[in-house]
Amino acid sequence: MNKKYYLILFLVFLLIPIYWMINMSFKPNSEILSRLTLYPHEFTLANYEEILTSEFWRAGYINSIIMASMNVVFVVIAALPAAYAFSRWNFRGDKHLFFWFLTNRMAPPAAFMVPFFILYSNMNLIDTYWAVALAHCLFNLPLAIWILEGFMSGIPKEIDEMAFIDGHSFTSFCWNIFLPLIKPGIAVTAFLTFMFSWVELLLARTLTNEAAQPITVTLTRSLGAGGWDWGVLAAAGVVAMIPGAIIVYLVRDLLATGFSMGRV
Amino acid sequence: MKQRPWLFLLPALLLVSISAFIPLIAVMNYSQLTLLPGTQPYFSGLENFIAILEDEAFRGALYRQFIFSFLVLITEIPLGLGLAMCMPKEGPGVGVSLVLLGIPLLIPWNVVGIIWRVFTRSDIGVLPAAFDWVGYSYSVSSSTADAWWTVLAMDIWHWTPLVVLICYAGLQAIPQEYYMAAKIDRASPWKTFRYVTLPNLRGVLIIAVLLRLMDSFKIYAEPFVLTGGGPGNSTTFLSTYTSRMAIGGFQMGRGAATSLIYFFIVILLSFVIYIVMLNLGQGAGGDK
Amino acid sequence: MISLPPDWLNWTIPTLLFLGSIITLLTGMTIWDAKDPGWSTTEGILPIATTRGDRLFMGLLITGCIFCLWLYFFGQTAVWGVLVLGILSIIGTINFF
Numbered sequence: 001m002n003k004k005y006y007l008i009l010f011l012v013f014l015l016i017p018i019y020w021m022i023n024m025s026f027k028p029n030s031e032i033l034s035r036l037t038l039y040p041h042e043f044t045l046a047n048y049e050e051i052l053t054s055e056f057w058r059a060g061y062i063n064s065i066i067m068a069s070m071n072v073v074f075v076v077i078a079a080l081p082a083a084y085a086f087s088r089w090n091f092r093g094d095k096h097l098f099f100w101f102l103t104n105r106m107a108p109p110a111a112f113m114v115p116f117f118i119l120y121s122n123m124n125l126i127d128t129y130w131a132v133a134l135a136h137c138l139f140n141l142p143l144a145i146w147i148l149e150g151f152m153s154g155i156p157k158e159i160d161e162m163a164f165i166d167g168h169s170f171t172s173f174c175w176n177i178f179l180p181l182i183k184p185g186i187a188v189t190a191f192l193t194f195m196f197s198w199v200e201l202l203l204a205r206t207l208t209n210e211a212a213q214p215i216t217v218t219l220t221r222s223l224g225a226g227g228w229d230w231g232v233l234a235a236a237g238v239v240a241m242i243p244g245a246i247i248v249y250l251v252r253d254l255l256a257t258g259f260s261m262g263r264v
Numbered sequence: 265m266k267q268r269p270w271l272f273l274l275p276a277l278l279l280v281s282i283s284a285f286i287p288l289i290a291v292m293n294y295s296q297l298t299l300l301p302g303t304q305p306y307f308s309g310l311e312n313f314i315a316i317l318e319d320e321a322f323r324g325a326l327y328r329q330f331i332f333s334f335l336v337l338i339t340e341i342p343l344g345l346g347l348a349m350c351m352p353k354e355g356p357g358v359g360v361s362l363v364l365l366g367i368p369l370l371i372p373w374n375v376v377g378i379i380w381r382v383f384t385r386s387d388i389g390v391l392p393a394a395f396d397w398v399g400y401s402y403s404v405s406s407s408t409a410d411a412w413w414t415v416l417a418m419d420i421w422h423w424t425p426l427v428v429l430i431c432y433a434g435l436q437a438i439p440q441e442y443y444m445a446a447k448i449d450r451a452s453p454w455k456t457f458r459y460v461t462l463p464n465l466r467g468v469l470i471i472a473v474l475l476r477l478m479d480s481f482k483i484y485a486e487p488f489v490l491t492g493g494g495p496g497n498s499t500t501f502l503s504t505y506t507s508r509m510a511i512g513g514f515q516m517g518r519g520a521a522t523s524l525i526y527f528f529i530v531i532l533l534s535f536v537i538y539i540v541m542l543n544l545g546q547g548a549g550g551d552k
Numbered sequence: 553m554i555s556l557p558p559d560w561l562n563w564t565i566p567t568l569l570f571l572g573s574i575i576t577l578l579t580g581m582t583i584w585d586a587k588d589p590g591w592s593t594t595e596g597i598l599p600i601a602t603t604r605g606d607r608l609f610m611g612l613l614i615t616g617c618i619f620c621l622w623l624y625f626f627g628q629t630a631v632w633g634v635l636v637l638g639i640l641s642i643i644g645t646i647n648f649f
Contacts, residue, residue: 003349003350004350004352006346006347006350007347007350007351007361010343010347010424011361011364011365013421014364014365014367014368014421014425015364015367017379017380017383017421018367018368018371018379020379020382020383020390021375021379024382032382032388033387033388034388035388036388036389036390036393074279075279077275078275078276078278078279079276081272081273081274081275081276082272082273082275082276084272085268085269085270085272085273089268089269091269091270092582092585092586093582093605094269095603095605095606096605096606096609097273099535099538101276101280102474102534103531103534104280104283104284105475105478106478106481106527106530106531106534107284107288107527108481108482108502108503108506108523108526108527108530109482109484109503110482110484110503110506110507110510110519110523111291111506111510111519111520111522111523111524111526111527112284112287112288112291112523113507113510114290114291114294114510114516114519114520115286115287115288115290115291115294116287118290119282119286119287119290134279134282134283135283136283137279137280137282137283138283138284141276141279141280141283143475145276146471147471150467150471154437188433191366195366195369195370198370198372199369199370199371199372199373200373201372201373201374201484201485202484202485202507215372216372216373216374216375219372219374219375219378220374230382233375233378234378234379234382236375237371237372237375237378237379240371240372240375241367241370241371241375244366244367244369244370245363245366245367245370248362248363248366248367248370249363252359252362252363253359255362286561289561289567289571290561290562292564292567292570293561293562293563293564293567294562296564296566296567297562297564305562307564309566309628310623310628310631311628313620313623314623314624314627314628317620317623317624318624525620528616528620531613532613532616532617535609535613539600542600543599543600543601
C-alpha cells in the first residue's frame with residue numbers, strides 16, 4: 001500500500017524539529033551561534049551535565065512529575081463517577097450540565113490567572129503542588145469526563161444489569177467488572193491529562209515562585225536571566241520530553257486498544 | 265434513587281467549583297471595577313467593556329484569531345483524518361506510530377516555541393537557509409506573512425498528531441463488516457468514505473473539531489516565544505492580548521472584561537459547531 | 553507581578569443580580585419541566601430537535617450578542633434596552649425555535 005508513505009512523510013516532518021533540538025543539545029553554544037551545522041561537529045555532553053547535576057533543573061523535573069501526577073489522580077477520581085452518571089442515566093438537564101462541563105475547557109487560562117492567584121493566596125496554597133494540580137483541573141476535568149463518557153457509553157448497559165442480577169453489589173461490580181473493562185479508557189484519559197498538565201505554562205507560572213516551580217517555568221525563567229543558553233535549553237527540552245515518551249511507550253498497548261475501543 | 269446521578273457528579277462539581285466557578289465569579293466582579301494598583305477598587309459599571317469593544321487592538325486580535333482558528337481547523341482536521349486512515353491497523357507499526365505521534369504533544373509549549381524560534385532565526389536557522397537556497401528571503405521578525413505561516417506550520421506540527429490519534433480511535437471502532445458490505449456493493453472509495461467512514465466518525469470528529477477550536481483560541485506560549493506577537497501586532501492573538509491586559513498592563517478590570525467577552529465568543533462558536541455537527545447528515549435527534 | 557485587589561471576590565451588585573436571575577431561571581425551568589415535560593421537539597423554526605432548555609440557552613446566547621453589539625454601537629446609553637430585548641429574545645426562542 002502506498003498510503004503508508006504519506007504517514008511516513010508526516011512522521012519525518014514531525015521528527016525534523018525534534019532532531020534539530022537533539023542535535024542542538026549536543027553542541028556547545030559557540031557552534032550553535034556561529035554556523036548552521038546538520039550534526040554536532042564539536043560533540044559535547046556539557047549541556048546534559050549542567051542539567052543533570054544542577055539542583056535547579058532537577059527540582060523542576062521532580063516538581064513537574066509530582067504536579068502532573070497529582071492532577072491525573074484528582075481528575076480521574078472525579079471524572080470516573082461523573083462520566084458513569086452521564087453514560088448510564090438520563091436525568092433532568094444532563095445534556096446541559098455536560099455542555100457546561102465542556103465550557104470549562106474553553107475558559108481562557110489567561111482570564112483565570114488573576115482570580116486563581118488571589119484564591120490560592122487566600123488559601124495559602126501559592127507555590128505548593130496543590131495550587132497547580134487543582135488549577136489544571138480547569139481544562140483537564142472536562143476533557144476527562146468527555147472521553148470517559150464516550151468509553152463508558154461503548155459498554156452495553158446489559159453488562160451492568162447482568163452483574164446486578166448475579167448478585168454483585170455496586171462496589172464489587174465496579175472493582176471486578178466495570179473498571180477492568182474501561183482500563184484502556186482510563187489509560188487514554190490519564191495520558192492526555194498528564195500531557196496537558198505537563199506542558200501547561202501560563203497557570204503554572206502564575207501560581208509558583210520557587211519551591212514548586214515546574215520544568216516549563218524553569219525553562220522560561222532561565223530565558224530571562226541574561227542571554228539565552230541555547231544548548232542547555234535544548235538539552236532541557238529533550239529531557240522534558242523523556243518522561244512523557246516513556247509513559248507513552250509503557251502504555252502503548254493500552255493506548256492502542258484504548259484508542260480503538262469505542263468512539264473516544 | 266432519583267438523586268443518584270447527582271451523588272456521582274458531586275466530586276466533579278466540587279472540583280469544578282474551586283477550579284472554575286469561583287474564579288469565574290471573581291472575573292465577573294473585576295470586570296465591572298476599575299482596579300488600579302495601590303488604589304481602592306471602585307465601581308465603573310460597563311466602562312471596561314466599552315473600552316475593550318472600542319479598542320482597535322482588541323478587534324485586530326479577534327479578527328486574527330478567527331482567521332487563525334479557521335485555518336487551523338481546515339488544515340488540521342482533514343490532514344489528521346487522512347493520516348489516521350493511513351495508519352496501520354495492526355502489527356508493530358501501530359505502537360511505533362503512536363509513540364512518534366505522541367512526541368510533539370509532550371514537549372512543553374514554550375520549548376515548542378524555542379525549537380521553532382531556533383529554526384527560523386536568520387543567522388543560525390534552518391528555514392532561512394533553506395529559503396535562501398531557493399532564492400527567497402525569509403524572515404519571521406520582519407515579514408508578516410512569514411510570521412503567520414510559520415506560526416500556522418508550528419501549530420500544525422504540534423497539534424495534528426492529536427487529531428490523528430483521536431480519528432484513529434474512531435476509525436478502529438468502525439466494524440469491518442461495514443467495509444465488507446461496501447465492497448460487495450462495489451462502492452467507489454469516495455462513496456465508501458462518504459457513506460461509511462464519515463457518518464461513523466461523527467462523534468469522534470466533534471471531539472476533534474471542538475478540541476482544536478477551543479485550544480486554538482487559547483494559543484499563547486508558542487507564538488509568544490516564537491515571535492513575541494510581532495512583527496507589529498501581526499501574530500497577537502486573543503490570549504496574548506488578554507494576558508497583556510491582565511498582568512502586563514495595569515488595568516486588571518479591563519483584562520477581566522476582555523476575558524468575559526473572549527469566553528462568550530468561544531462558548532458561542534463551540535455551541536453552534538456542536539449543534540450543527542450533531543445534527544449534520546442525520547435527521548432529528550442525536551445521541552449526545 | 554500581579555497586584556492584588558484588597559478584597560478578593562469584590563462582589564458587585566450586577567454580578568449578584570446576574571447570578572440570581574440565572575439561578576431563578578434554572579429553578580423555574582426545572583419546575584416547569586417537572587410539571588410539563590418538554591422533551592425534544594422539532595416544531596420550531598430550527599430544523600433540529602431542541603428541548604426547552606436548549607432554546608433557553610440559545611436565547612441567553614442571543615442576549616449576550618445583543619449586549620455586545622449594543623455596547624459597541626450605543627455605549628452606556630439606555631442599557632436597560634438590552635434587558636428588554638433579552639427577555640423578548642428568550643421568550644421568542646423558547647416559543648418559536
